[in-house]
Amino acid sequence: MLKVNSIEVVYMNVIQVLRGVSIEVGDGVSFPTRANGAGKTTTLKAISGMLKTEEGEVTEGSIDFDGKRIDRYGPEDIAALGISQAMEGRRVLEHLSVEENLLVGAYCRKDRAAVKQDLELVSDYFPRIKHLRRRVSGYLSGGEQQMLVIGEPSWHVQS
Numbered sequence: 001m002l003k004v005n006s007i008e009v010v011y012m013n014v015i016q017v018l019r020g021v022s023i024e025v026g027d028g029v030s031f032p033t034r035a036n037g038a039g040k041t042t043t044l045k046a047i048s049g050m051l052k053t054e055e056g057e058v059t060e061g062s063i064d065f066d067g068k069r070i071d072r073y074g075p076e077d078i079a080a081l082g083i084s085q086a087m088e089g090r091r092v093l094e095h096l097s098v099e100e101n102l103l104v105g106a107y108c109r110k111d112r113a114a115v116k117q118d119l120e121l122v123s124d125y126f127p128r129i130k131h132l133r134r135r136v137s138g139y140l141s142g143g144e145q146q147m148l149v150i151g152e153p154s155w156h157v158q159s
């Protein structure tokens, strides 16, 4: 269970973007739709720990995952708990092939056989990715790149 408890988020010590945001997420997630610029991505970055890469900070409230308070954790520790964020905007390693991009997502894993199985799983989710696996990622279409971005973090943590 993930619980966001009335968080405030501030970028660069001065730009307040979120105030009093609370979300509770069990299995089977839906995320509120809001206007552009309302703070959806910022909320997700607060959860995944990625805020820190943009000088953002949770300044009020807390985020709990399975009873642990995680809003002071680094993104690598949050990823190790099984939480990862598929970023907006074609964030692929463009000189690497599709398959190499996926393998980068498994960098921390030692269980090579299970990694291979999970690679198959991503191909099941996105048959197009299987078809494109030897292609240079930078030359994929926007939609294909986003499939790759979604495919990568969905399997990089050992379950």
Ligand SMILES: Nc1ncnc2c1ncn2[C@@H]1O[C@H](COP(=O)(O)OP(=O)(O)OP(=O)(O)O)[C@@H](O)[C@H]1O
Residues within 6 Å of the ligand: 011, 015, 017, 034, 035, 036, 037, 038, 039, 040, 041, 042, 043, 054, 056
């Ligand atoms: N790194 C940052 N530094 C300063 N302000 C930021 C930063 N990132 C986002 N913002 C501001 O925070 C607000 C919320 O942005 P955010 O990206 O969270 O919105 P969003 O709901 O995901 O929008 P969209 O639907 O367009 O993706 C916006 O006003 C944006 O300008």
Ligand SMILES: [Mg+2]
Residues within 6 Å of the ligand: 040, 041, 042, 088
């Ligand atoms: Mg967004």
